[in-house]
Amino acid sequence: MNWLLTHLDEVGGLMVTHAVLSVIPLVIGLVVAVPLGWLAWRYRLLRTPLVAGTGLLYTIPSLALFILMPLVLGTGILDPLNVVVALSVYTVALLVRTVADGLASVPDEVLQAATAMGIGPLRRFFGVQLPLAVPVIAAGLRVAAVSNVSIVSVAALLGIAQLGSLFTDGFARNFLDPIIVGIVACMVLALALDLAILAVSRAVTPWLRVGSPA
Amino acid sequence: MIRFTDVTKVYPGGTVAVGGLSLRAPSGKITVLVGPSGCGKTTSLRMINRMIEPTSGTIEIDGRDTSGLEPNELRRGIGYVIQSGGLFPHRTILDNIATVPLLLGWDRRRARARAHELLERVGLAPELGRRYPNQLSGGQQQRVGVARALAADPPVMLMDEPFSAVDPVVREQLQDEFLRLQADIGKTIVFVTHDIDEAIKLGDQVAVLRVGGTLAQLAAPADLLADPADDFVADFLGRDRGYRGLAFTEAPALPVTREPTVRLGAGADEARRVAAGEEWLLVVDADGAPAGWVRPSALVAPVGPDDLHRGGTVARVGGSLRAALDAALSAPSRRGVLADDDGRLVGTVRAQDVLAEIEREPSEAAS
Numbered sequence: 001m002n003w004l005l006t007h008l009d010e011v012g013g014l015m016v017t018h019a020v021l022s023v024i025p026l027v028i029g030l031v032v033a034v035p036l037g038w039l040a041w042r043y044r045l046l047r048t049p050l051v052a053g054t055g056l057l058y059t060i061p062s063l064a065l066f067i068l069m070p071l072v073l074g075t076g077i078l079d080p081l082n083v084v085v086a087l088s089v090y091t092v093a094l095l096v097r098t099v100a101d102g103l104a105s106v107p108d109e110v111l112q113a114a115t116a117m118g119i120g121p122l123r124r125f126f127g128v129q130l131p132l133a134v135p136v137i138a139a140g141l142r143v144a145a146v147s148n149v150s151i152v153s154v155a156a157l158l159g160i161a162q163l164g165s166l167f168t169d170g171f172a173r174n175f176l177d178p179i180i181v182g183i184v185a186c187m188v189l190a191l192a193l194d195l196a197i198l199a200v201s202r203a204v205t206p207w208l209r210v211g212s213p214a
Numbered sequence: 215m216i217r218f219t220d221v222t223k224v225y226p227g228g229t230v231a232v233g234g235l236s237l238r239a240p241s242g243k244i245t246v247l248v249g250p251s252g253c254g255k256t257t258s259l260r261m262i263n264r265m266i267e268p269t270s271g272t273i274e275i276d277g278r279d280t281s282g283l284e285p286n287e288l289r290r291g292i293g294y295v296i297q298s299g300g301l302f303p304h305r306t307i308l309d310n311i312a313t314v315p316l317l318l319g320w321d322r323r324r325a326r327a328r329a330h331e332l333l334e335r336v337g338l339a340p341e342l343g344r345r346y347p348n349q350l351s352g353g354q355q356q357r358v359g360v361a362r363a364l365a366a367d368p369p370v371m372l373m374d375e376p377f378s379a380v381d382p383v384v385r386e387q388l389q390d391e392f393l394r395l396q397a398d399i400g401k402t403i404v405f406v407t408h409d410i411d412e413a414i415k416l417g418d419q420v421a422v423l424r425v426g427g428t429l430a431q432l433a434a435p436a437d438l439l440a441d442p443a444d445d446f447v448a449d450f451l452g453r454d455r456g457y458r459g460l461a462f463t464e465a466p467a468l469p470v471t472r473e474p475t476v477r478l479g480a481g482a483d484e485a486r487r488v489a490a491g492e493e494w495l496l497v498v499d500a501d502g503a504p505a506g507w508v509r510p511s512a513l514v515a516p517v518g519p520d521d522l523h524r525g526g527t528v529a530r531v532g533g534s535l536r537a538a539l540d541a542a543l544s545a546p547s548r549r550g551v552l553a554d555d556d557g558r559l560v561g562t563v564r565a566q567d568v569l570a571e572i573e574r575e576p577s578e579a580a581s
Contacts (some may be wrong), residue, residue, distance in 0.1 A: 113300030115265055116372075117314050117362075118289035131304050207304050207346040 003177035011166070015185050018162035021083050021155070022148040022193065028084070029091020029144065030137075036092065037099025038125070051097045058093035062086065062154045083155045090151060091144045098140025102133030135208065138201035145193040149186055163189070215241045216262060216370065216402060221271030223257050223427065231257040232427030234271070239419075241276075241369075242400040246417035248407055250450070254427025255406045259372050262404060263292045275370060290314055293371035293401070298379045299359025301347040307333065307358050308343040314366040325365075332361040337391060353384040360392070364399070373405045377412065389415060410451055414439065414458065422447050436462035460536035465529075466571055468538060470552060470561035478505055482513035494547035497522060502558040504528055504551045528553050531560050539568045 004011065033054075040050040069075065069082035106129050114124045153164030166182030169175075202209070216239040223232040232254040239245035247255040260266040262273055264285045273280045280288055301310050311329035316322070333343050336357040347355055356376060363371055377385045377392075393416065396403065407413055413420045414435040422430040422438070424446055431443040439459035442448035448455075474488045475496045489495040489510040497517055499505045506522030513521060526545035529537040531552050541550030542565035549562035 109296055109298065109300040110302060112265070113294065113296060114302070116263060116289055116292075116294035116296075116300075118286040118317055119313075120286050128302060128304075205304070207348065210346050210349050 004181050007178075007181075011163075011181060011185060014161060014163050014165060015189060017080075018149070018152055018164075018186070019189055019193075021080060021087070021152045021160075021162055022145065022189070025084050025087030025091050026141065026145055026148055026193075028088040029095055030141065032088065033092050033095035033099050034130070036096045037103060040096060040100040041103040047100065051100060054093045054096040056093075057089050060089075062090075062151045063157060065089065066155055066158055078159055080160055082158075083152060083160055087148050087151060090147065094144040094147065095137070095140050099133070099137055102136030102140075103129055105136050106132040131204070134201055134205050138197055141201075142194050142197050145197055146190045149190040149193065153182070153186060215239065215274075215276060216245075216404060217274045218258070219272045219274070221258070221261060221273060222269045223254065223261065223266065224269045230426055232261070232268075235423075235427060235429055236271075237421055237429060237432055239402060239404050241402045243418035244396060244403045244405055244416055246405045246407060246413040246420045247423060248410055248413035248417075248420055248450075249423035249430075250425060251408065252425045253423035255408075255423055256374055258423070258427065259374055259404055259406045262370075262372055263289045263294065265289075290317055290366065291368050291370070293363030293366075293368045295359045295363045295371065295373045295376040297375045298352065299347070299355040299362070299376075301355055301358055301362070303347050305346075306343065307338075307345055307347065307350070310347065310358060311343075311362045311365050313362060314368075318366055328365060329361075332364055333358075335364070335395070336361045351384075352380045353388060356380060356388055357391075360395070364401075369402055371401045371403045373403060375407055376405075378407070378409065385412075392416070414461075422450060457536065457539075460539060460572065461534045463535045463572075465533060465535045465538045465568070468552075468563045468571060469567050470531075470563055471549070473549065473551075473559065473562045475559065476508075476517060478519065479516050481516050482510070485510040485513055485517055492547070494523075494545075494549075496547075496549075496551065496559070496562070498559050504553060504559045507546050526551055528557075529563075530555065535568060535572055538563055539565060539572075542568060 036050055036054065040047045065086040066082055067077075069086055070077050070079070073081065073085060075081050110132070111124065111129060114128045119127065152162055153167060155162065156164030156168045163182045163185050166178040166185075170177065170179035170182070218235050218237050221232055221235045222230070224230050235254070235258060237245075247258055249255050257266055261268050262275070262280070264280060302313070305313075308326055308329045311332055312325040315325040315328055320328070330340060330343060333340060338354060338357055338361075342350065342354065347358070350358065356379070359376065377388050380388065389412065405416060417435055419432060419434055420438050421432045424430045430450075431438060431447045433441075436459055438447070439451060439455045439462075442451055442455075473496050474490070475498045476485050476488050478497055478499050480497075485495055485508065493509060493511070494507045495510050497505045497508050505519075506524045507526060508517055508521050508523065523546050527537070527541050528551045529541035531554055538550055538552070541552065542548060542563060543550075545551060545562075549564060550568070551562055552560045554560050
């Protein structure tokens with residue numbers, strides 16, 4: 001406990017970096033997964049290659065991906081961009097299927113009605129289909145958020161400072177306190193992100209929390 | 215007027231959904247497309263607003279070929295109602311109704327005012343406007359669907375089985391309201407249903423389609439019942455065609471008999487005295503509306519609601535021959551109860567008198 005109190009600033013700083021490294025890929029991954037998920041939903045033939053193909057990305061070990069990134073991106077090994085891009089890849093891997101499922105969960109007659117009223121395809125997608133897919137997409141996003149928080153810590157092995165650094169530090173010094181603090185901080189961060197996504201998802205879907213007719 | 219000229223829809227793979235359909239849906243009238251599944255009725259409907267493109271043939275609305283119009287522009291000028299309303303679950307009732315006006319660039323205030331007006335028009339309380347669709351019953355959602363289709367006051371409405379997802383009682387209510395509404399607004403309506411009774415009730419003209427999307431017969435409902443073009447149409451119309459056809463013949467002045475009555479709550483002795491030996495006596499409520507028949511000989515206490523035989527239907531004076539005949543046939547006394555437009559008792563009519571009128575009327579088939 002004493003260790004935490006004397007290193008509060010340091011842990012706080014690591015936590016912020018950790019959060020940023022988790023959240024930015026989450027946003028990038030979502031933005032990439034939406035069009036891919038739409039393609040998978042819209043074209044039956046593309047569904048299997050897209051969903052299975054992106055899903056396979058998730059099986060690449062994170063350490064390997066972090067090391068591979070500088071070769072692909074031409075970045076330095078310590079560049080946080082490596083982590084951001086790698087985690088974006090994982091997020092896409094988790095979200096393409098979710099987005100496709102979410103879009104498919106929207107009742108066909110609702111989309112038909114939108115078309116019949118003269119709502120163009122783009123407006124129909126962003127105004128009708130995507131909002132109605134939010135509950136399903138948010139569920140996938142929560143999984144991706146927690147997964148990101150966990151995977152980011154691996155980047156400590158490359159020397160990119162975040163909560164994972166507490167593990168390498170504690171391990172190197174054979175000192176348990178920073179490891180425990182790191183685990184708890186990761187859990188808190190994951191929980192906070194999870195709750196934040198849940199809260200946003202609920203805030204943008206008010207129609208789901210109203211009673212049925214008496 | 216909507217005019218189909220030799221319209222064909224062939225799906226990839228060779229399935230012919232619509233095969234050379236030509237018909238006109240006159241302005242201000244309800245044209246019902248009816249037929250078994252696979253007869254292309256929904257496909258035909260959706261070709262009007264170009265949700266489905268015809269393989270060949272032309273569809274014109276008021277003389278303009280729809281294939282030359284921008285699809286979204288075209289659709290904003292055509293109301294569209296589907297089963298369960300197809301409402302947007304994530305938008306409030308008012309926002310649902312205001313969809314097309316907002317697409318057309320109305321300002322929000324005007325669109326909302328219009329939505330309020332329509333909510334009232336279809337018989338829904340204003341406070342429902344702030345709710346979401348899943349807070350409404352099926353019948354209410356269906357009304358919202360109609361209101362939404364009417365929002366920008368389009369001259370043409372397409373309705374695809376709009377009333378088939380609600381229970382029979384609500385369906386009948388919605389149909390009656392719909393007819394009253396149409397009497398006011400006089401839209402050019404194309405209505406799809408698989409239910410021949412609905413077609414006959416709602417249509418100014420009914421197009422019976424057969425599998426493969428060809429027109430078997432296009433006629434006014436009474437003519438359809440009286441003179442089906444072939445066995446397919448006759449089979450599709452089903453039984454009791456003669457009886458159902460009477461629904462389209464307004465009853466002439468029938469010989470009405472004044473009926474002795476007692477009020478609900480009258481004593482047993484009074485009932486027996488008024489009945490003067492007749493087995494059945496008609497009971498009216500405080501407003502003079504027929505309440506039901508009672509058997510005075512069986513009374514032990516004043517006439518209560520539980521004593522009433524309620525099997526008899528009530529026909530309106532000036533209603534159809536079918537209603538008058540049914541009133542006579544359904545009454546335990548065989549005296550058919552007639553009421554005025556306010557529901558007050560006028561008198562009774564006997565089946566033989568209704569039948570005499572039917573025989574006097576020239577048959578539709580002969581005309």
